[in-house]
Every structure is written in C-alpha cells, then in structure tokens.
Amino acid sequence: MRIDNSPARGTRDLLPENVAVRDHMLKSITDVYRTFGYQRIETPAIEDISRLQGGQGGENEKLIFQILRRGLPPEIGAATPIRDLVDLGLRYDLTVPLTRFYGNNHARLPSPFRSLQVGPVWRAERPQKGRYRQFYQCDIDIIGESSVLAESELIEATSEALSAVGLDGITVRLSDRRFLAALAAGAGVPEDNWDGFFVALDKLDKIGWEDVQREFQEIGLPATAVTAVVEKISDLAELPGAKAADGLADALPNMPSSAIEDLSTTMACLHRLASERPLSWRFDPTLVRGMGYYTGQVFEMSYPGVRGSIAGGGRYDQLIGRSLDRDVPACGFSIGFERIVDLLNPDGRRDAIALLADNDVAVADVLAAARHLRSTTRAVEIARRSGKFGAQLTRLGKEGFSSFVHLRLEDGRVVQGSERPLATNDAPAAG
Amino acid sequence: MRIDNSPARGTRDLLPENVAVRDHMLKSITDVYRTFGYQRIETPAIEDISRLQGGQGGENEKLIFQILRRGLPPEIGAATPIRDLVDLGLRYDLTVPLTRFYGNNHARLPSPFRSLQVGPVWRAERPQKGRYRQFYQCDIDIIGESSVLAESELIEATSEALSAVGLDGITVRLSDRRFLAALAAGAGVPEDNWDGFFVALDKLDKIGWEDVQREFQEIGLPATAVTAVVEKISDLAELPGAKAADGLADALPNMPSSAIEDLSTTMACLHRLASERPLSWRFDPTLVRGMGYYTGQVFEMSYPGVRGSIAGGGRYDQLIGRSLDRDVPACGFSIGFERIVDLLNPDGRRDAIALLADNDVAVADVLAAARHLRSTTRAVEIARRSGKFGAQLTRLGKEGFSSFVHLRLEDGRVVQGSERPLATNDAPAAG
Numbered sequence: 001m002r003i004d005n006s007p008a009r010g011t012r013d014l015l016p017e018n019v020a021v022r023d024h025m026l027k028s029i030t031d032v033y034r035t036f037g038y039q040r041i042e043t044p045a046i047e048d049i050s051r052l053q054g055g056q057g058g059e060n061e062k063l064i065f066q067i068l069r070r071g072l073p074p075e076i077g078a079a080t081p082i083r084d085l086v087d088l089g090l091r092y093d094l095t096v097p098l099t100r101f102y103g104n105n106h107a108r109l110p111s112p113f114r115s116l117q118v119g120p121v122w123r124a125e126r127p128q129k130g131r132y133r134q135f136y137q138c139d140i141d142i143i144g145e146s147s148v149l150a151e152s153e154l155i156e157a158t159s160e161a162l163s164a165v166g167l168d169g170i171t172v173r174l175s176d177r178r179f180l181a182a183l184a185a186g187a188g189v190p191e192d193n194w195d196g197f198f199v200a201l202d203k204l205d206k207i208g209w210e211d212v213q214r215e216f217q218e219i220g221l222p223a224t225a226v227t228a229v230v231e232k233i234s235d236l237a238e239l240p241g242a243k244a245a246d247g248l249a250d251a252l253p254n255m256p257s258s259a260i261e262d263l264s265t266t267m268a269c270l271h272r273l274a275s276e277r278p279l280s281w282r283f284d285p286t287l288v289r290g291m292g293y294y295t296g297q298v299f300e301m302s303y304p305g306v307r308g309s310i311a312g313g314g315r316y317d318q319l320i321g322r323s324l325d326r327d328v329p330a331c332g333f334s335i336g337f338e339r340i341v342d343l344l345n346p347d348g349r350r351d352a353i354a355l356l357a358d359n360d361v362a363v364a365d366v367l368a369a370a371r372h373l374r375s376t377t378r379a380v381e382i383a384r385r386s387g388k389f390g391a392q393l394t395r396l397g398k399e400g401f402s403s404f405v406h407l408r409l410e411d412g413r414v415v416q417g418s419e420r421p422l423a424t425n426d427a428p429a430a431g
Numbered sequence: 432m433r434i435d436n437s438p439a440r441g442t443r444d445l446l447p448e449n450v451a452v453r454d455h456m457l458k459s460i461t462d463v464y465r466t467f468g469y470q471r472i473e474t475p476a477i478e479d480i481s482r483l484q485g486g487q488g489g490e491n492e493k494l495i496f497q498i499l500r501r502g503l504p505p506e507i508g509a510a511t512p513i514r515d516l517v518d519l520g521l522r523y524d525l526t527v528p529l530t531r532f533y534g535n536n537h538a539r540l541p542s543p544f545r546s547l548q549v550g551p552v553w554r555a556e557r558p559q560k561g562r563y564r565q566f567y568q569c570d571i572d573i574i575g576e577s578s579v580l581a582e583s584e585l586i587e588a589t590s591e592a593l594s595a596v597g598l599d600g601i602t603v604r605l606s607d608r609r610f611l612a613a614l615a616a617g618a619g620v621p622e623d624n625w626d627g628f629f630v631a632l633d634k635l636d637k638i639g640w641e642d643v644q645r646e647f648q649e650i651g652l653p654a655t656a657v658t659a660v661v662e663k664i665s666d667l668a669e670l671p672g673a674k675a676a677d678g679l680a681d682a683l684p685n686m687p688s689s690a691i692e693d694l695s696t697t698m699a700c701l702h703r704l705a706s707e708r709p710l711s712w713r714f715d716p717t718l719v720r721g722m723g724y725y726t727g728q729v730f731e732m733s734y735p736g737v738r739g740s741i742a743g744g745g746r747y748d749q750l751i752g753r754s755l756d757r758d759v760p761a762c763g764f765s766i767g768f769e770r771i772v773d774l775l776n777p778d779g780r781r782d783a784i785a786l787l788a789d790n791d792v793a794v795a796d797v798l799a800a801a802r803h804l805r806s807t808t809r810a811v812e813i814a815r816r817s818g819k820f821g822a823q824l825t826r827l828g829k830e831g832f833s834s835f836v837h838l839r840l841e842d843g844r845v846v847q848g849s850e851r852p853l854a855t856n857d858a859p860a861a862g
Contacts, residue, residue, distance in 0.1 A: 005534030005754050008477050008519055013532050015539060016470035023471065035805050037783060037812025039447035040454065044565045045476060045551065046439050046496070046521075065477070066499040068517060070555045076516070078509035085507070085516065086499060088439055090477075101444050103436030108446060110830040114812065120476065124501045134475045145815075149794045153813065156798060269795040276802070323436050352468060363580045364700040367587060371707070374466050381468025381545065382584065384576075399541040 010125070010133035017346040017400075022136075025341055026118060028164040029138060036157040038116035038140050043097035045090055045120065052089045056096055056319065058292060063123040065090040065133075090122035094139045095293075095319070095332070102143055103323025112144035118337075132338070141332035143320055148262045150331040151297045151315060152269035158301065158311055158333050159279050165344060167310070171302045172270060173284035177294050177314070178259035182252045183232065183285070187225045195292065197221070202288035205308065236285040242271060244283035259296070266297060293319045299333075306343065311335045352379035353419060354396045354404040359385055361407055365414045369407050397422040441556070441564035448777040448831075453567075456772055457549060459595040460569060467588040469547035469571050474528035476521055476551070483520045487527055487750065489723060494554040496521040496564075521553035525570045526724075526750070526763070533574055534754025543575035549768075563769070572763035574751055579693045581762040582728045582746060583700035589732065589742055589764050590710050596775060598741070602733045603701060604715035607694055608725050608745070610679060613686035614663065614716070618656045626723065628652070633719035636739065667716040673702060675714035690727070697728060724750045730764075737774065742766045783810035784850060785827045785835040790815055792838055796845045800838050828853040 007013055014022065030040065046067060053061050067088040076085065091097050094117045102109070117139045125131055140157060142150040155172055162170055184197045200215035209230065216226045232251055239247040245264035248255060263283070270281040289298045289312055298314035313333030321328040355373060357366040366382055374380040381401070386392060396404060406417035438444050445453065461471065477498060484492050498519035507516065522528050525548045533540070548570045556562055571588060573581040586603055593601055615628045631646035640661065647657045663682055670678040676695035679686060694714070701712040720729045720743055729745030744764030752759040786804060788797040797813055805811040812832070817823060827835060837848035 003534060003754055003756060005531050007475050007531070007535065008479050011475035011477060013475075013536055014473035015536060016472055019471045019473050022473075031807070035807065035810045036801075037810055039781075040450045041447055042445035042450050042453075044438050044442035044444075046442060046553070046565065048439050065501075065519070067521075068497040068499055068513070070496075072513055074513055076507045076511045076513065080507045080511075082499070082503060082505055082507065088496070090498075100436045100438070103434060104438065105444055105446060110826075122477070134477065147794065147815075149797065149813065149815070152794055152798055153801075156802070265794050268793070269798055272795045272799055273802075276799075323434055325434060350470075362699070363578065363583055363696050364703045366580065367583055367700055368703055368707075370467075370584075371587070371704075376462070376466065379466045379468055382580065384578075384580070395541075 008133075010127035010131075012132055020350075021344050021346045022341055025165050025337075025344060026138075029161040029335065030116060030118065032161040032164045033116050033140055033157055036114065036153065036160075038114040038157070040116045040118065041098075041101060042117070042119065043091075043094075043101050045122075046088045047091055047097060047100070049083075049086050049089045051100060052091065052096060054096070056099070056293060057092055058290065060092040060123060063125055064092055065122050065124055092121055092123050094119065094121065094137050094334075098139070098141060098332075099320050099323050102320050102328070106324065109143075112142050112150070115139075115141045115143065117141075130342070136337040138335040138337045139332055141330060143328060143330045145331065146317075146329040148265050148297065150329075151262075151266050151299070152273075154313060154331060154333040155266075155270065155299060156273055158313075158335065159273070159277065161335070162301070162303075162311070162340070163277070165340065167303055167340065167343065168278045169304055170279050170310070172279060172281035172299060173287050173302065173309075174263070174266060174270070174281060174297065174299045175284050175287035176259055176263055176297045178256060178296060179248060179252065179263070179285070180288065182255035182259075183229065186232075186252055186254055187221065187229045189219070189221060189225075193219045198288045201286060202290060204286050233285045236283065239283065241267060241282050248283075262297060289314055291316075296331075303343070306339070309336070310339050310343075349402065349424070350379065350400040352381055352401050354383045354401040354422070355380050355407060356383050356385055356392070356396075356404050357407040358409060360409050361414055366407060369405075369414070369416055373405060393422060397424065439564075441558035441562075443563055452775050452777045453772055456596050456768075456775060457569075460592040460766065461547060461549065463592040463595045464547050464571055464588055467545070467584065467591075469545040469588070471547045471549065472529075472532060473548070473550065474522075474525075474532050476553075477519045478522055478528060478531070480514075480517050480520045482531060483522065483527060485527070487530070487724060488523055489721065491523040491554060494556055495523055496553050496555055523552055523554050525550065525552065525568050525765075529570070529572060529763075530751050530754050533751050533759070537755065540574075543573050543581070546570075546572045546574065548572075561773070567768040569766040569768045570763055572761060574759060574761045576762065577748075577760040579696050579728065581760075582693075582697050582730070583704075585744060585762060585764040586697075586701065586730055586732075587704055589744075589766065590704070590708065592766070593732070593734075593742070593771070594708070596771065598734055598771065598774065599709045600735055601710050601741070603710060603712035603730060604718050604733065604740075605694070605697060605701070605712060605728065605730045606715050606718035607690055607728045609690035609727060610683065610686060610694070610716070611719065613683040613690075614660065617663075617683055617685055618652065618660045620650070620652060620656075624650045629719045632717060633721060635717050664716045667714065670714065672698060672713050679714075693728060720745055722747075727762075734774070737770070740767070741770055741774075780833065780855070781810065781831040783812055783832050785814045785832040785853070786811050786838060787814050787816055787823070787827075787835050788838040789840060791840050792845055797838060800836075800845070800847055804836060824853060828855070 052064050066086040069087045120134050121137050122134050184194045189197045196219040200212050204212050213226050249260050293316045294314040295317045296315035300309035300312040303310050315331040317329045320330045355370045370380045370382050401422050403419050403421045405419050408415055483495050497517040500518045551565050552568050553565050615625045620628045627650040631643050635643050644657050680691050724747045725745040726748045727746035731740035731743040734741050746762040748760045751761045786801045801811045801813050832853050834850050834852045836850050839846055
C-alpha cells in the first residue's frame with residue numbers, strides 16, 4: 001500500500017540540516033539587528049479578511065488563503081457569495097500586520113520604534129521550482145523617524161546582517177519615488193498614468209529597454225518624450241555616485257529640493273559606510289520597487305552572481321498612519337530570506353558525541369553515563385549497538401556525529417571507552 | 432475616527448518584552464534538547480484537510496481552521512457541501528504533521544530519529560482568558576526506539592530543559608496504558624468500554640472521585656467493581672515509588688510482564704535521576720492523558736503552585752507507522768509552552784546604549800559614531816535629542832536602555848560624551 005505523505009501542494013518539509021542553516025542565518029541576522037536596537041515583535045498568522053483585502057497588498061491580495069467561518073451549516077444555500085463564507089485569511093506579508101500592530105500598540109512602544117519581524121507568510125502562487133506557498137520574510141522597520149537617518153541606518157544594519165551570514169561585497173542601489181515622479185512629470189506623463197509609467201520601468205530587468213519603451217508608448221507617452229526619458233535615465237545612471245545628487249538637481253529642475261537634500265544625505269552616509277565596509281553603492285534611476293505605498297527613497301541590495309536583488313525597502317510615510325488616522329513616518333527593509341538561504345550551504349556536521357551503548361548495559365547506567373558526558377555545549381546522543389561495529393561507526397559518521405564513546409559491560413561492571421573521532425563525511429545525514 | 436486595530440478574535444499581538452521572554456525560553460529549552468541529540472524540523476502550517484480530519488486529532492478535529500479552495504466561482508451553487516469548498520486546514524498540533532513528515536522523509540533520517548518541533552498551532556476554541564486560537568507547542572519525539580530508554584531520556588531531557596528556564600523541583604508522574612487496560616479488564620469493563628473508563632478516570636482532577644465513580648457506573652460498571660477499582664487505585668497511589676512495580680505485579684496479575692519490566696526500568700532511571708537532580712517522581716495510577724493514540728507509558732510533569740501539568744507525553748507505537756504501513760515505535764513529550772511562558776517574568780531591561788545625538792550633528796557622523804560604539808555584544812540605538820534633556824533621559828530609562836552617550840557639535844566639531852548609566856526603571860517599555 002502506497003501512502004501519500006507529501007506536504008500540501010506548493011509547501012515543503014524542512015529537514016534537520018535545512019533548519020540548521022535557517023536557524024544559523026536567523027540568529028546571525030537578528031543578532032546584528034538587535035545591536036542596532038531593533039526589537040522583535042510577533043503578530044498572528046491569521047488576520048481579518050477585510051484587513052488583508054484593504055488594497056495595501058496589491059497583487060498579493062489575489063493570492064490570499066481564505067479561512068472559512070466556523071459554525072456554517074453543512075450545506076451552503078443557493079447563490080451564496082464567497083465573501084459571506086470567509087472571515088479570516090493567512091497573512092501574505094509582514095507589512096499589513098505591522099500597520100495594524102502599531103495602531104493597536106503604539107501607546108506601549110517607544111518612538112521611534114525599531115521593529116524586527118521574522119516569520120512565515122502564505123501566498124497561493126502557482127507552484128514552481130524554488131517558489132513556495134509558505135515562506136519566511138524578515139523585515140526591519142523604523143516607525144516615527146521622519147529624517148533619512150532611518151534610510152541610512154536600515155541600509156547599514158542590513159548590510160551588516162548580510163555580512164554576518166558571509167555575504168560581503170553587496171551593492172546598494174538607491175532611488176527615490178519623488179525622483180521618479182519628477183521624471184514622469186517632466187516627460188509629460190499625466191499623474192493618472194504615473195503608476196503605469198513606474199510599472200513599465202520596474203520591468204526593465206526582465207523585459208529590457210525595447211519593451212519598456214513600447215509600454216511607455218502604450219500608456220500614451222509620445223515617441224519624443226520616450227526618447228527624452230530614456231536619455232535622462234542613462235545620463236543619470238552614468239553619473240559617479242558622489243555627484244548624483246547635483247546631477248539630479250540639474251537634470252530635473254522640477255524635483256523638490258527636500259528630495260535632493262535627502263538623497264544627498266543618504267549618499268554621504270553610503271559614501272562614508274563604503275569607506276569602512278566591503279560594499280559599494282550607486283544611484284539607480286531605473287529602480288522602482290513594486291509596492292505602491294512607497295513615498296520617498298527606495299533601495300535594493302544586489303550580490304555578485306545573484307540575479308535581481310536579495311533585499312529591498314523604502315520609505316512609506318502614508319501607510320502606518322492609516323491605522324491611527326494621522327501621519328506616521330515609516331521606513332522599512334526586507335531581506336529576501338529564502339533567496340539568501342539558498343546561497344548558504346548546509347553543512348550536515350553536528351558537534352555531537354554518539355554514546356554507543358551495548359545492549360546489555362542497563363538503561364539507567366546508559367542515561368547516567370550520557371548525563372555525565374553531556375555539558376551545556378557538548379551534545380551527547382545515545383545510540384544502541386546494532387549490526388557490525390565498523391558499519392555502525394560509518395553510519396554514525398554519515399549521520400553527522402563528530403565522535404563516539406563506547407559503553408560496555410566487563411565482568412558485570414560498566415566500562416566507558418575514551419572519546420574517539422568519527423570519519424568525516426560530507427554527505428548529509430542518511431538513515 | 433476610531434479605527435479597529437485589534438488582532439483577529441482570539442489571537443494576540445506579542446510586544447517586544449513578550450517576545451524577549453519567549454525567545455529566551457525557546458533558546459534555553461532548545462539548547463538543552465540539542466545536547467541530547469534532538470534536531471529541529473519544520474513542517475508547513477497548512478496540511479491537506481483530509482489528513483487533519485483523519486481521526487488522530489480527537490476533539491481537536493472539531494476546531495480546525497479550514498481553508499477555502501482557490502479558484503471557486505464568486506457565488507456558490509445550491510446545497511454545496513462545505514467539504515467541497517475546502518482543501519486545506521491549519522494544523523492543530525505537531526503530531527499529525529510529524530507522522531506525515533516521518534513517512535515523507537524517513538529514508539533521509541537517522542534511526543532512531545530524535546525530533547524537536549517548536550511552532551504555532553491553531554484551534555478555533557471559544558476565546559477565553561489565557562486561551563488563544565494561535566499558540567505555540569514544543570514537542571520532542573524519539574522515533575524508532577522500541578525500548579523504554581526513550582521514555583526515560585525524554586523525561587530527563589525535559590526536566591533539564593525546564594530547569595534551564597528556572598523551573599526546578601518538578602514532580603514526574605508516571606503511568607502506563609497497559610496498566611490502565613489491565614485495571615479495566617480486571618474490573619470487568621468490556622474492552623468496548625475501556626475508552627469511556629479512561630475518559631472518566633482522566634476527569635478525576637477536575638470533577639473528583641464521586642463524579643468519576645458515577646461515570647464508571649454510567650458505562651455499566653457494577654457498584655462492587657467500582658469500589659474495587661477505587662480501592663486498587665488508592666492502594667497503588669500510596670506505594671512508595673521504588674516498590675510500585677512489585678506492587679503492580681501483585682495487584683494486577685493480568686498485567687503483561689513486559690509492561691511491569693518496562694515500568695520497573697523507567698522507575699530505576701527516575702530513581703537514579705532524582706538522586707542527582709532536584710526533582711521527584713511517583714507512579715500515578717490515575718494518570719490517563721487524553722489522546723487515544725498512546726500505547727504504553729504515559730507521563731506528566733507538575734510544578735509547585737501550578738494546577739494541572741506543565742508537560743506531558745507518552746509512547747504511541749501505532750501512529751507513525753500508519754504513514755508507512757508498518758510498525759514504527761515512537762515516544763514523545765510536549766511542553767506546555769504558553770503555560771510556562773506565563774510563569775516567567777518579562778524583565779523589560781535591554782542591555783542597550785542610547786546614542787543621543789543633537790539635531791545639528793550630520794546623519795553620516797551620527798551613524799559613524801554609532802558604528803564605532805557598537806560591537807557584536809553591545810546594542811547601540813540612535814535617538815535624536817528632543818524636549819528637555821532630563822525628561823528624555825527618564826523616558827529612555829523607562830524604554831529599557833541601560834546607558835546613554837551624548838553626541839553634540841562644539842565649534843563645528845563632533846564631540847562624543849562618555850557613557851553614562853540611565854536610571855533603572857522596572858516598568859515595561861512605554862512611549
């Protein structure tokens with residue numbers, strides 16, 4: 001009889017060696033974020049469906065796992081709308097819950113509040129290789145800080161966090177929604193069409209300049225304006241980092257001076273940071289980032305050899321405030337947790353001693369021997385002798401044990417051998 | 432305008448001080464379990480609804496949050512059964528997923544496999560004080576170990592884990608389903624009614640002997656048999672721990688000798704453990720534990736001053752095997768995570784320096800000063816000067832900072848003050 005034990009479609013089981021890598025990564029990252037003052041909060045996985053469908057989630061709102069109301073009759077009446085059957089959903093990001101959390105708890109939080117969130121989110125995406133319906137997000141946010149101190153600190157904290165998991169040499173790419181707005185306005189795109197303009201530009205990575213220009217034309221941009229925009233962008237992209245702010249002011253006289261000053265400040269911080277840490281940065285006039293809620297600077301991090309970005313974020317001053325009916329400045333950065341985990345290698349080795357006990361040694365004696373061998377730092381796992389001695393040692397080595405101790409009876413007395421190393425084997429644990 | 436920011440009914444937000452206590456507890460417990468060789472695995476929160484409703488979950492199956500199929504039409508046709516609308520559900524425990532996980536991955540796991548699971552589960556219980564619809568479970572299980580080495584090790588590991596969070600002086604209560612079966616059989620309860628017999632006995636804590644006896648009668652036990660059972664139980668409860676196994680053999684000649692031997696072995700281990708660690712133990716003939724899947728020894732831990740148990744488990748040799756269509760011995764122990772968290776006190780203090788920066792200090796200088804002050808162990812959080820100096824220091828103390836460093840401009844140069852302590856304040860962080 002064949003029994004189907006696979007996890008729900010589009011989800012996966014995490015084996016000990018997978019969890020070990022993830023836990024190591026989580027600990028490295030959260031340890032760094034803690035030294036910057038970020039404090040971890042936790043919200044429930046389930047939220048009211050109306051909150052999840054409030055418009056903040058963009059396309060993700062189509063991917064919600066919706067939860068059936070409790071206490072429904074066993075059969076549903078004719079023409080019942082789906083929305084009458086559902087009252088909750090699984091969160092698809094950590095930003096919607098953060099907005100609600102801050103509204104619910106702001107009186108008990110410091111201001112500014114540095115939030116750290118790590119946890120699973122769920123999206124009913126079409127299953128495909130490397131994409132899962134349950135995956136982790138790792139977000140830091142500063143709520144209540146209106147100056148670009150927030151942006152620079154988020155970038156620095158995240159680059160340090162990535163460095164802690166061994167990802168040195170990242171490139172920070174920086175832009176600003178206010179720059180994009182000025183670019184669109186300057187090109188004569190009516191404000192109604194800015195979103196379409198941003199969406200088209202955002203696809204540049206995937207579809208290339210030719211198709212982006214076609215999309216510009218489709219949203220009604222005249223051919224001359226398209227050419228002007230493309231030229232402006234490529235001029236700005238070639239400006240050396242330190243001069244980008246000046247170049248922007250020249251190229252886009254309609255850009256607000258506060259936006260220029262903010263970019264100038266962030267660039268000065270990045271310049272200084274890059275002089276002390278192994279990272280580089282540049283102004284990227286083609287950087288949009290998908291979410292519609294960004295209001296100021298946006299940024300992403302790239303890592304050599306990895307397509308796209310491994311982290312991204314920006315300022316969103318008009319979102320958190322919706323939960324309080326007043327303006328609350330906010331800025332966040334999200335690490336592509338699953339992408340980064342995939343860059344790290346599971347090791348499979350455990351610093352663990354196998355206490356190999358002959359079967360005639362009394363259970364209480366085996367446990368006592370393990371207890372005395374074990375310490376806060378030394379893992380001791382009891383294994384009963386079985387099969388050929390050498391074969392069992394090989395198997396224990398494959399299972400990741402670093403050494404073994406043999407426990408046996410001699411003339412009725414328990415004799416404990418000395419600790420001996422097990423052959424290293426790079427293969428993951430196997431049964 | 433009043434906006435409702437409360438979390439979904441029956442769930443809660445966890446503030447930084449709550450998460451800090453939980454993280455501390457999780458780390459303490461999992462660090463101990465790791466030294467015993469338990470390795471953490473992770474399964475998805477969502478499982479196929481048919482698996483969750485397979486009968487293993489008992490009453491919990493009535494409390495499943497069911498997830499709507501994707502791609503349903505916007506309106507449901509007449510007399511559609513609910514089961515046609517649902518394909519997934521949120522897990523209500525970690526045992527159903529473990530069974531599936533082992534079936535799915537056993538070929539890649541060592542044998543015996545020591546599993547550690549920590550994570551949220553969901554139950555649509557009627558909301559009440561201290562009970563939440565999302566709560567953590569923390570389970571260890573040994574799969575593939577048929578001897579009672581497993582039982583004794585699980586008990587020892589869990590008592591060490593509880594000790595690591597400061598809960599010394601626990602009492603282990605031990606029983607065995609095979610004892611209960613022999614008791615029921617000896618009293619003349621037909622095998623069909625054993626479950627009812629167990630269920631009634633299980634309620635002893637809550638309803639007392641009088642009502643338990645009434646329930647015994649209701650399942651058809653004659654009055655004389657009821658008296659005999661109650662006498663037998665109270666005799667056994669008074670046996671000194673070391674003699675309980677002998678007493679059992681005398682009192683219940685129909686109990687299999689293997690069950691007596693197993694209890695005798697576990698008792699010897701507990702006796703030895705109690706001589707080295709601050710814990711006590713006893714055989715508890717009234718201990719049942721609710722889940723129907725237990726097949727051998729069952730155990731619970733009590734802590735002085737706490738009603739009921741704070742951890743419990745037992746052997747369930749016929750569950751894991753269902754996923755493989757062959758017998759797989761298994762034994763598990765579950766810590767009452769939320770109950771124990773409630774016993775620990777949030778501290779509210781953070782070992783963090785507030786870098787208090789005057790507003791005329793350039794952002795890049797503030798960030799650089801923080802960077803140089805910060806280390807892998809020292810948290811440095813930037814705070815902008817605002818309001819009266821003394822009032823801000825008081826507020827920072829209340830927010831949990833341990834010290835501050837003042838950063839200011841003097842004749843255009845950045846001057847960094849020395850680190851000075853902040854007044855201790857036991858109140859939790861407040862804004």
